[in-house]
Amino acid sequence: MSTDDTKSDGHCATPDSDGEVAEEIAIVSFERKLETAEEIRSGLAGRYERIDVIEYHTDVFAEHWGAYDCFVGLMASGIAMRKTAPLLDDKWDDPAVVVIDEELTWAIPITGGHHGANQVAKDLASLGAIPAMTTASEAAGKRGVEARARAMDAHVVNGDSTVATNLAVLDDELGPVARLDGPRAVLVGDDVTVLKRNEAEGVVVGTGSVSGASRESFLAAWERALAAAGYGFDDVEFVATATRKADEEGLLAAADELGLGVVTFDRETLLEYEGPTPSKSKRLIGWPGVSEASAIAGGREHELVVEKIGYENEVTVAIGR
Template sequence: MKRTVIALGRFEEAGKKVAGFLGAEFSPYSKEAFREAFSHSTHIVAVMSTGIVTRSIAPLLRSKWSDPAVVVVDPGLSFAIPLAGGHHGANDLAWELSGLGITPVITTATERAGKSSVEIIARDHGSRVLNQESSVNVNTAILDGDVPFYCISGPAMILAGRETAILVKDGEYSVGVGCRRGAGKEAVESALRKALSLASIPAGEVSVFATTVKKSHEQGILGAVRALGGTLIFLDDDVLARYPPESPSRAGAVGLAGVAEPSALAASRRKELVMKKTVFGGVTVAIAR
């Protein structure tokens, strides 16, 4: 976790006070200050007007799941306003600043209603939201009433609709797997173990195994993941289509551009392949983080 405090020159004293309190790096404001902070920081506190910060970070914003949390603090150190990433660290940072006598101004709907968002629930359970696109619908449902929470002990297989958030225990890697029709459990398990060994990744560091929903009947995949003590999810075509494979694939037989690489990427956090699709007989495996 890397924190940066940015302040206009005339507010440098206030900025350094905040930086000292947070144990953060201090950076004087410049045209490139926010761009540089976005490249290496997880949390940013800006001691200046909301307007300056809004204009500065607008071109840099990509996704609330990967962007730094941004909090604006007025020069008088009276108020802390989470501007971006409220559910991804900004609200918590604003509350932390209350230790300096700064009043947090929280505007996220779930918090204003005295409820926890799905992102916060995931964090509190040491997990992450796998299907990030579900968060809007789930948080809306939380506002409207109680949303059931199911805890499933693994080994397990989950097939859920788009409006159901899937929370998986934190692990660095996701493994995408495909296979020829009727591939046996031993063949799939052997392929998965070989892939993890080649990548020097312990099975315990895998958060989830993933494949296309069209493979939900493949007993070989189901049995192999169960033998590894993992969690297996099935992904819809439209989800996989967002991640074109880097390697050639025969997945056209099931109407897809690929299975192993798109599945690994779709289920991953950073969307980075650490092992491209590798073929083990009739089984394909890819690993992402």
Template sequence: MMTDKNIAIIAFRRDEAKAGRLQQHLDADLLFYDEGVFEKALSYSAVVAIMAVGIAVRCVAPFLRDKWSDTPLVVVDSNLTFAISLVGGHHGANELALKLGEFGLVSVITTATEAHQRPSVERITKQLGARVVNRASTKSVNLALLKDDVPVVYLSGPKIVLVDDDVSVVEKKDLRGKFIVGIGAHRNINSDKVITSIMMALESAGVSIDDVSFFATAELKKGEPGIIGAAEHFAKPLVYVSHDVINMMNPPSASKAVRLGLVGVCEPSALAVAYKKTIVLPKQIYGDVTIAIAK
């Protein structure tokens, strides 16, 4: 993951004053252009090159391998007008270009999902604190995400999973300290009601939205616009938990979902994904919405 403490800025000496302004904004190291500067800069976690795009392309080309290992590179013109995400857009360059936008530059991002304001596998994976196992799949899945929402489905093991090449398999990392918001709602619920319910539940639990890893609900809620809208509002990934996994949980509250063959929705969904399998806030009923929080 890109960190501001590991950014290199490459600039010509004539642009030292302008580079210094960006250096302060990014808390970065400033390297002056010479024959071997790109090789040195690419050892950083991200690079900002203040120069023409053509120069940057010719300098970085010999070091490019693939998008998973290339160092994110943003090119900035010498007038500090544009911040162009050139290499590694989904792996830090887009984020860096947007950060430069906070400084007044125009962020230029050309990755298709971002250009169309759609999520990407890489961004969802980052939000989940996970890693992509079958990297080649992201091309197909990102193309699908351009057209429609693609569900995130959580499976707990032990299991053997056989998938097609248009299914991205992501493996979660350590979720200790992260909260999971489980959501249940009546069909065709308004997203504003779900958003308000989540905010009320977080306040009751004393949990900040920044400490929430993602939202979870039952697979039967797949495609429910109110829940999807709430996830988009808070910029949190939404995980659909399979019914088999839900029924393996032991939620503390009774649920009308037993009529659908489930032990519950909001509580078992949160429990299924949570690291400690501990309910922080038991099921709260807000009209047609139920919320539970687990850790």
């Protein structure tokens, strides 16, 4: 067995309703494929708090059940299914399970897709595996509420509500996440998912752009703005932008490269948190300057740390907290 204690960069680090965090990974492999398992461990190094390689035996899953947040089975899916099925109890408490074939062609989440398995499968794509998502929202190319929580560095408080809210995601009826600042008391029904931000503090990168801005431009613009405030990428909670920029390929690629979530705000929210720098977009299309407004809206304190900085007439950035 080998262990990687490198600090996690945030992948899969979203507490579930019981407060557990998917940061500790076990790669289970037959003896003949232990070398491949070590390659997987090396490929995932730095993304999780702990990664162990464990040699397979008949009771390996039962022996380590509860000791890890996610198992990666380097084996046929049938083996993993038969050995873990009797151990499953509750999706909010059970570890996630992903299988990957010996040729590293497919990474298939079996259980706990929204609780670590999907993210691990996506991370295994860096080794050449194709993530095979079967959870409804991911299969439809949409972000479920658990994914939205992860993007906002938050966790789901009332797990059972996600059945209704993820169905609303599939039907395009959920809309953006509403933000409520306290101290306040809130009464919600069973079909309202409550997200609570995690304890770690950080800054928010608010960003706008022209259509088609490159990944390189986003990365360079973000780095420049963060440096102006004395921060680095490790200090960033998430990237914030407008809903009309939600499909900007360069932005999404840059955020994915850094392991950051992207949170989008609708026009009404951005108007509420409009920044100090005048923007032609408000006069032309009714939207305030995206970078400052989204940085303020996303920050815990709604405070603008760095006003809008432009980069190559492609990307604008502001920093909030």
